[in-house]
Amino acid sequence: RGGRKRHAPARYAAALCALVVFAITASAQPALLRQRAQEAVAAYQKETDAKLAAMAQRDGAQIDAHEKAARKALGTARDVYEQLGAPAGGDRDVLVEYGEVTRMLGYNDLAMQAMETLVARDAKDAKAWALLGENAIECGPKNAPRGLEALRKSLALDDKSKDAGQAFSALGKLYQEQGLYDLAVEPLTKEARQRYEDLLKLVR
Numbered sequence: 001r002g003g004r005k006r007h008a009p010a011r012y013a014a015a016l017c018a019l020v021v022f023a024i025t026a027s028a029q030p031a032l033l034r035q036r037a038q039e040a041v042a043a044y045q046k047e048t049d050a051k052l053a054a055m056a057q058r059d060g061a062q063i064d065a066h067e068k069a070a071r072k073a074l075g076t077a078r079d080v081y082e083q084l085g086a087p088a089g090g091d092r093d094v095l096v097e098y099g100e101v102t103r104m105l106g107y108n109d110l111a112m113q114a115m116e117t118l119v120a121r122d123a124k125d126a127k128a129w130a131l132l133g134e135n136a137i138e139c140g141p142k143n144a145p146r147g148l149e150a151l152r153k154s155l156a157l158d159d160k161s162k163d164a165g166q167a168f169s170a171l172g173k174l175y176q177e178q179g180l181y182d183l184a185v186e187p188l189t190k191e192a193r194q195r196y197e198d199l200l201k202l203v204r
Contacts, residue, residue, distance in 0.1 A: 033080050034094060040077035041101065044070045077101045087114035092125075099131050103138075111135040112143070119150075129154035130167040137174055148174060155187075165194040 051066035078101050084090045086098035087110050095118050099111040115132035118125055133150030136143040151171045158164050172188035175181070 030084055030091075030094075033084050034097075037077045037080040037084075037097065037101075040073045040080065041097070044073035044077070044104075047073060071105070074101055074105050078105060078107075087111075088117055092118060092121075092128075096127070096131070099135065103135060108135045108138040112139055115150075119153075123153075124157055126154045126158035126161075127163045129157065130163050130170070133167065134170045137170060144174065144178070159190070160194075162194075162198070165191050165198075168194070 047066045047070035051063055051070060054062035054066055078098070081090070081094055081098035081101065084094045084098075086095055087102075090098070095114045099114045102108070102110040102114070112132060112135040115128050115135060118128035119132060122128070129150045133147045133154060136147035136150060139147075148171070151167050151174070154167045155164060155171070159168075168187040168191035172184045172186075172191060175184035175187070
């Protein structure tokens with residue numbers, strides 16, 4: 001019994017060390033997963049560029065191969081973001097990136113769900129409102145009212161940034177689709193003016 005008592009502190013130290021290692025590993029895991037997802041998105045971009053080069057060469061086999069590889073890379077990114085909690089959880093950057101990935105995959109309903117999560121957390125997140133609006137519109141006519149509401153909220157919070165330009169464009173196109181051409185003029189004009197101002201900044 002005396003021997004076991006002498007070794008107890010060593011056992012406690014080993015257990016404590018194991019707990020510290022576990023805590024460090026657990027805290028690093030989300031960052032490592034996000035990095036893996038971002039690498040998959042980068043791989044998608046690389047395959048997309050290769051596909052464009054194959055299209056210029058009119059190489060049908062290579063076009064198909066790069067298209068499949070690009071979509072597989074996006075699918076990997078989606079899976080990893082979902083391990084991080086998307087679309088119902090995860091931090092803001094994870095949800096925004098997940099929304100972009102699922103939108104590129106054509107899963108606008110998942111992107112919309114992720115943005116709903118964000119605006120529920122922070123009703124002053126203009127970018128999230130803009131992305132919610134754009135994805136809601138792409139989900140079909142039944143979601144157009146939600147899309148309109150979201151775009152208006154986004155622009156009420158921010159009508160100057162690059163994200164605002166995209167929101168103006170989406171709002172103008174929505175009005176056009178609904179036959180409300182008079183209402184479409186203002187947002188499309190603002191979007192065009194913003195693009196012009198951005199070009200001026202580049203050449204100055």
